[in-house]
Amino acid sequence: MEQLTIGDYTLTWLQGGVTHLDGGAMFGVVPKPLWSKLYPANENNQIELRSDPILVQGKGKNFLIEAGLGNDRFSKKQLRNYAITEESFIIEGLDTMGLSPDDIDGVLMTHMHFDHCAGLVHKEEEKDVPFFKNAVIYTSEIEWEETRNPNIRSKNTYWEQNWKPIEHQVQTFKQQTEVLPGITMIHTGGHSAGHSIVTIEQGEDMLIHMADIMGTHAHKNVLWVMAFDDYPMDSIEAKRKWMDIGYNNEAWFSFYHDYKYRAIQFDGQGEIKRSITREI
Secondary structure, eight states: OOEEEETTEEEEEOOOOEEEEEHHHHHTTSOHHHHTTTSOOOTTSEEEEEOOOEEEEETTEEEEESOOOOSSOSOHHHHHHTTOOBOOOHHHHHHHTTOOGGGOOEEEOSOOOHHHHGGGEEEETTEEEESSTTOEEEEEHHHHHHHHSOOTTGGGTOOHHHHGGGGGGEEEESSEEEEETTEEEEEOOSSSTTOEEEEEEETTEEEEEOGGGGOSGGGOSTTOOOTTOSSHHHHHHHHHHHHHHHHHTTOEEEOSSOSSEEEEEEOTTSOEEEEEEOOO
16 A cells, blocks of 8 residues: 655555546546546546545544445446446455554545545445444535535435435534644535545645545646536636645645546646555
């Protein structure tokens, strides 16, 4: 498993599952001859998208960024439609760290779309129950409201089976919240109305988890946003702001969905200075 140290915190990427979604949808109005130079597609025009949570350890706590696809959370039709070729190996990954799901203290949910939150729940004796039963689940107030009351568009991704069993664990925030010293969730909107990013700042070290407003390394261009974004101009503005902050601080940018990169450190000109690639 790949790791990165940011100050007092160690980040470890777990295996949370794999979907394959339409490349055109993932890159919006960007023509395929442009995006396909940076991100490969299969014969069905689908691109590989990981759903790999990041274990953050430090200050005596174990936190996750995102929750993965879980296991047995999708119907046969959904497995086909989302081209899910791998489900979660989080238990196995945690076991290699000497941990179990019960040891997770908090889960930072940038948003509650199914590919980020399905892993919050699993079945015990045919009943849906929390997978991380001792964790506080953090998400923005706006995101939590839409999760429970989706509109005609968002109901396709906010599923009651993924939030109802864990609603007693959820802690919301308005604009931002510091969940651990130096680890902050910040509401941006864009991909969804309640979408948030996560920043980790320790001395001169900085990491920015942009989540789905920069879903892969190929979305580096501030204008390259997903057709899935509910508020694309908000995505663009948030990307412009936080990528500028990241470049000026030579921050690491971490990824949940990228098939190749776990994290990239850009220099002041936005060129790759260092990177961590996924072991295959």
